Amino acid sequence: MRRLGNQSRGLIEVLHTVQETFGYLDEAALRYVAMSLRVPLSRAYGVATFYQFFTLKPGGQHTCVICTGTACYIKGAGQLLNSIEKEHGIRPGETTADGKVSLVTARCLGSCGLAPAVVYDNQVAGKVSAQALRDRLAQWTRHDS
Amino acid sequence: MTPDELEQISEDERAAREQGGHTINVCMAAGCMSCQSGAVKEALDKEIVRRGWEKGCRAKGVGCMGLCAAGPLVSTEKGTLYQHVTAEDAPDILDSLEGAAVQRIVCRTDVPFFQRQKKIVLENSGIVDPERMEDYIGFLGYGALLKVLSEMTPSEVVQEIVKSGLRGRGGAGYPTGLKWSTVAKAFGSQKYVICNADEGDPGAFMDRSVLESDPHRVIEGMLIAAYAVGANEGYIYVRAEYPLAIKRLRTAIRQAERAALLGTSICGTRFSFRLDLRLGAGAFVCGEETALIASVEGKRGTPRPRPPYPSQSGLFDAPTLINNVETYANIAPIIRNGGGWYSQIGAEKSKGTKVFALAGSIVNTGLVEVPMGITLREIVFEIGGGIPEGRHFKAVQTGGPSGGCLPAEALDMPVEYETLARAGSIMGSGGMIVMDESSCMVDVAKYFMDFCKTESCGKCVPCRVGTYQMKELLDRICSFKAVPADRAMLEELSDLLRNTSLCGLGQSAPNPVLSTLRYFEDEYLSHIERRQCPAGVCSRQQEDVA
Numbered sequence: 265m266r267r268l269g270n271q272s273r274g275l276i277e278v279l280h281t282v283q284e285t286f287g288y289l290d291e292a293a294l295r296y297v298a299m300s301l302r303v304p305l306s307r308a309y310g311v312a313t314f315y316q317f318f319t320l321k322p323g324g325q326h327t328c329v330i331c332t333g334t335a336c337y338i339k340g341a342g343q344l345l346n347s348i349e350k351e352h353g354i355r356p357g358e359t360t361a362d363g364k365v366s367l368v369t370a371r372c373l374g375s376c377g378l379a380p381a382v383v384y385d386n387q388v389a390g391k392v393s394a395q396a397l398r399d400r401l402a403q404w405t406r407h408d409s
Numbered sequence: 410m411t412p413d414e415l416e417q418i419s420e421d422e423r424a425a426r427e428q429g430g431h432t433i434n435v436c437m438a439a440g441c442m443s444c445q446s447g448a449v450k451e452a453l454d455k456e457i458v459r460r461g462w463e464k465g466c467r468a469k470g471v472g473c474m475g476l477c478a479a480g481p482l483v484s485t486e487k488g489t490l491y492q493h494v495t496a497e498d499a500p501d502i503l504d505s506l507e508g509a510a511v512q513r514i515v516c517r518t519d520v521p522f523f524q525r526q527k528k529i530v531l532e533n534s535g536i537v538d539p540e541r542m543e544d545y546i547g548f549l550g551y552g553a554l555l556k557v558l559s560e561m562t563p564s565e566v567v568q569e570i571v572k573s574g575l576r577g578r579g580g581a582g583y584p585t586g587l588k589w590s591t592v593a594k595a596f597g598s599q600k601y602v603i604c605n606a607d608e609g610d611p612g613a614f615m616d617r618s619v620l621e622s623d624p625h626r627v628i629e630g631m632l633i634a635a636y637a638v639g640a641n642e643g644y645i646y647v648r649a650e651y652p653l654a655i656k657r658l659r660t661a662i663r664q665a666e667r668a669a670l671l672g673t674s675i676c677g678t679r680f681s682f683r684l685d686l687r688l689g690a691g692a693f694v695c696g697e698e699t700a701l702i703a704s705v706e707g708k709r710g711t712p713r714p715r716p717p718y719p720s721q722s723g724l725f726d727a728p729t730l731i732n733n734v735e736t737y738a739n740i741a742p743i744i745r746n747g748g749g750w751y752s753q754i755g756a757e758k759s760k761g762t763k764v765f766a767l768a769g770s771i772v773n774t775g776l777v778e779v780p781m782g783i784t785l786r787e788i789v790f791e792i793g794g795g796i797p798e799g800r801h802f803k804a805v806q807t808g809g810p811s812g813g814c815l816p817a818e819a820l821d822m823p824v825e826y827e828t829l830a831r832a833g834s835i836m837g838s839g840g841m842i843v844m845d846e847s848s849c850m851v852d853v854a855k856y857f858m859d860f861c862k863t864e865s866c867g868k869c870v871p872c873r874v875g876t877y878q879m880k881e882l883l884d885r886i887c888s889f890k891a892v893p894a895d896r897a898m899l900e901e902l903s904d905l906l907r908n909t910s911l912c913g914l915g916q917s918a919p920n921p922v923l924s925t926l927r928y929f930e931d932e933y934l935s936h937i938e939r940r941q942c943p944a945g946v947c948s949r950q951q952e953d954v955a
Contacts (some may be wrong), residue, residue: 267715271707274707276687276690277688277707280688280690311708314710315689315709316690317649317692332838333612333767334610334612334768334806334809334842335611335774335842337856338612338842338848338853339769339770343953359683371691372609372612372613372614372650373650375440375770376612376614376768376774376842377774377775378440379769390444408716
């Protein structure tokens with residue numbers, strides 16, 4: 265899995281693989297990757313924090329991605345974010361205290377025809393209203409599944 | 410694979426197509442996939458098996474058909490297009506193959522949206538199966554590569570591209586032929602070819618669509634480029650946010666490798682080329698070429714000053730050719746039909762066609778390809794179908810966060826690199842977002858400034874600090890706390906950023922602010938002096954906070 269050449273140039277590729285497998289990058293993983301590829305830990309950490317895609321914290325049980333691309337923005341993605349913050353007290357990048365829901369924003373999902381678009385656990389939903397979003401999140405937080 | 414074998418596949422595919430039998434094309438690009446087009450195809454497949462029609466009929470997954478607003482889309486070989494198809498429609502569609510079309514879901518194709526387009530880049534989109542190389546070959550695929558390898562010298566290829574007048578489709582519009590000849594002339598035994606598929610502009614999805622619909626065309630374009638400039642290694646740098654495009658590219662590369670169209674001694678010649686994929690990780694600045702190179706090298710994606718340009722010293726300090734997805738997608742048709750043919754299309758200084766992603770407050774959301782020189786009005790009102798729900802056009806935003814907002818007065822302007830630049834916007838990669846009167850232009854400027862602030866890599870001070878300050882100023886204006894001096898400050902900072910930033914991100918970050926200041930000054934004044942937001946957007950946000 266990591267044998268993409270064992271060269272420092274493969275750092276980003278390796279981090280992608282680690283994140284795909286474990287869900288996030290913890291310190292041990294970063295140390296291991298840096299050592300295997302013979303790059304300073306500072307550089308591995310630098311790369312991991314520079315790119316928005318990598319996360320150093322484990323996510324919640326469910327992930328809710330809200331697209332904040334231009335088309336979604338003018339069709340009300342901002343209101344969606346506000347409503348989540350009001351209801352659950354989390355801002356983009358945060359997870360609810362019970363570890364159930366993580367809120368993430370995306371630059372653009374490229375599904376602008378569906379604006380505003382939201383991804384619930386890898387399932388894209390289009391033309392989402394604040395009410396629909398609230399219902400969905402309520403479902404997640406209420407039940408254990 | 411030898412040239413004869415390639416020809417053979419092409420013949421076989423064509424024969425299979427003509428031999429009869431029905432083909433139903435189901436759009437399997439991300440837009441339609443997220444409206445469950447996968448289920449539609451499954452239902453069609455099941456229904457075909459149930460009726461025992463496997464011999465004379467098949468459902469084929471194809472790329473984007475353009476009209477994403479009406480997805481999922483299904484088309485039959487008679488040219489009937491169905492919209493908003495659900496799995497329950499499958500039996501009716503199969504019934505219609507021998508009879509009349511299913512009126513209930515038919516989508517009219519005699520409207521300007523389909524009639525006014527000119528497809529070069531997207532000629533195969535919605536027709537070929539992106540996951541089968543043979544299908545692509547059956548539509549003249551890899552024919553241009555064959556022609557180049559057997560009949561042309563590298564310099565002839567470069568000449569052909571120069572003659573076509575093709576300009577970079579990534580936004581800046583640098584002449585492609587010139588770039589190629591610079592890399593071809595550059596000294597060095599090792600050269601690289603990179604495809605920039607880090608489509609970061611929010612609201613732009615042209616490249617994703619091309620990669621999802623016709624990945625082999627991009628690979629063929631890169632192969633021809635590599636042959637022309639003398640490179641033997643290449644990378645496609647694609648956003649990690651596009652899982653489907655990545656999957657299809659991986660498949661396409663594997664197929665091409667197996668057919669020996671990638672690798673050593675391609676088509677029995679001495680030309681060899683190795684192609685690999687590199688994933689981005691969500692950094693907008695990596696669309697800038699030097700930052701992209703740093704990212705491919707496995708570093709933080711920060712730009713560096715140019716010169717030296719990548720064409721002299723790029724990836725691993727070797728001469729590197731970087732072009733955008735759409736640019737590469739134009740190469741094969743140019744070689745096939747000649748540079749002269751291409752230069753006939755489009756406008757005086759901007760040749761060919763351009764793919765635009767129409768989104769926002771517009772009826773026909775989707776992907777369109779139009780000849781350069783067409784007016785914005787034609788794109789928005791004829792092809793795009795105008796503004797929905799009886800609202801009125803206010804502005805069109807082109808070029809993403811580096812572009813600008815153009816008002817109704819600019820609608821009759823032809824779409825060319827120069828005219829757009831003069832109007833304070835840019836061609837950009839082709840995102841086009843239409844806004845109606847319910848959008849506040851100051852709020853839109855704030856949105857883009859926030860984007861640039863977050864995406865600034867932090868290497869140079871004007872961009873890192875400047876975007877932050879400008880965002881703060883716009884925040885003040887939107888929350889009605891600004892004083893008249895803030896406006897002057899905004900202009901001053903814009904000037905500073907434009908002239909002193911290291912890379913394109915910082916230099917163009919003020920564009921949305923400057924263009925809205927230029928065309929929608931009264932909205933700024935209303936916010937500052939009368940403490941009112943004409944569109945009501947900012948007032949509502951204030952209430953939300955309170």
